[in-house]
Amino acid sequence: MLTVENANLHYGAAQALRGISIKAEMGKITCVLGRNGVGKSSLLRAVTGQHALSAGSVTFDGVTLNGLAPFARAKQGIGYVPQGREIFPLLTVKENLETGFAPVSRRDRTIPEDIYDLFPVLKSMLSRRGGDLSGGQQQQLAIGRAMVTRPKILVLDEPTEGIQPSIIKDIGRAIRYLRDSTGMAILLVEQYLDFCRELADYVYIMDRGEIVHEGLAETLDTPEARRHLTV
Numbered sequence: 001m002l003t004v005e006n007a008n009l010h011y012g013a014a015q016a017l018r019g020i021s022i023k024a025e026m027g028k029i030t031c032v033l034g035r036n037g038v039g040k041s042s043l044l045r046a047v048t049g050q051h052a053l054s055a056g057s058v059t060f061d062g063v064t065l066n067g068l069a070p071f072a073r074a075k076q077g078i079g080y081v082p083q084g085r086e087i088f089p090l091l092t093v094k095e096n097l098e099t100g101f102a103p104v105s106r107r108d109r110t111i112p113e114d115i116y117d118l119f120p121v122l123k124s125m126l127s128r129r130g131g132d133l134s135g136g137q138q139q140q141l142a143i144g145r146a147m148v149t150r151p152k153i154l155v156l157d158e159p160t161e162g163i164q165p166s167i168i169k170d171i172g173r174a175i176r177y178l179r180d181s182t183g184m185a186i187l188l189v190e191q192y193l194d195f196c197r198e199l200a201d202y203v204y205i206m207d208r209g210e211i212v213h214e215g216l217a218e219t220l221d222t223p224e225a226r227r228h229l230t231v
């Protein structure tokens, strides 16, 4: 289980996280919803080690991650699909997938076949450059690359952003498959309410750096929850 406890995060004098506490359990999809700029990406930066917390803690599987570099967190089993995908545009699809080998032991440096079962388009485009793929294909590649790192928890930053509906469906199916087949934890942040309602086991809503609602996915249909999500 991933646990974030009483997390504060600052950019200079500006505070982006204010006493955030969340849990992401193994075998469950945990979704953090919130409007633009409420701190969702900052929360994931704190989990993946790209920005230090100014107070509070992040623990995974009983190990405190505070102070560990992103690379060391990847070795602990944190797989990350960043906002905007961050595909290497000049590397081929295969080479992009192979960048995921870095944190895994030598004997695990293979590309899991289920990546191609989930996203057949990647197999047919292995020698194409990452930059030539559509946004949706790049999102699939970014998920594939994270799967190569053999994560115990997959952390996704707005996986539906700018993606066409048919590929959003494929991505939802892939996330469910990963939960059910491997029992990994999934933590995703989103603005797209319907995607989360269909997929999530447990949801949090953030507003201005704080958690303002939490509960089972069904609770998203309550007026209190909706109030935090409407502009």
Ligand SMILES: Nc1ncnc2c1ncn2[C@@H]1O[C@H](COP(=O)(O)OP(=O)(O)OP(=O)(O)O)[C@@H](O)[C@H]1O
Binding pocket: 011, 014, 016, 034, 035, 036, 037, 038, 039, 040, 041, 042, 043, 083, 191
């Ligand atoms: N590098 C930075 N330096 C200064 N302020 C930042 C930085 N990154 C984010 N912020 C600010 O911190 C707050 C939270 O930003 P964050 O990106 O975490 O929100 P978000 O919910 O992920 O938004 P979005 O949906 O637009 O990605 C915002 O007010 C943002 O302007």
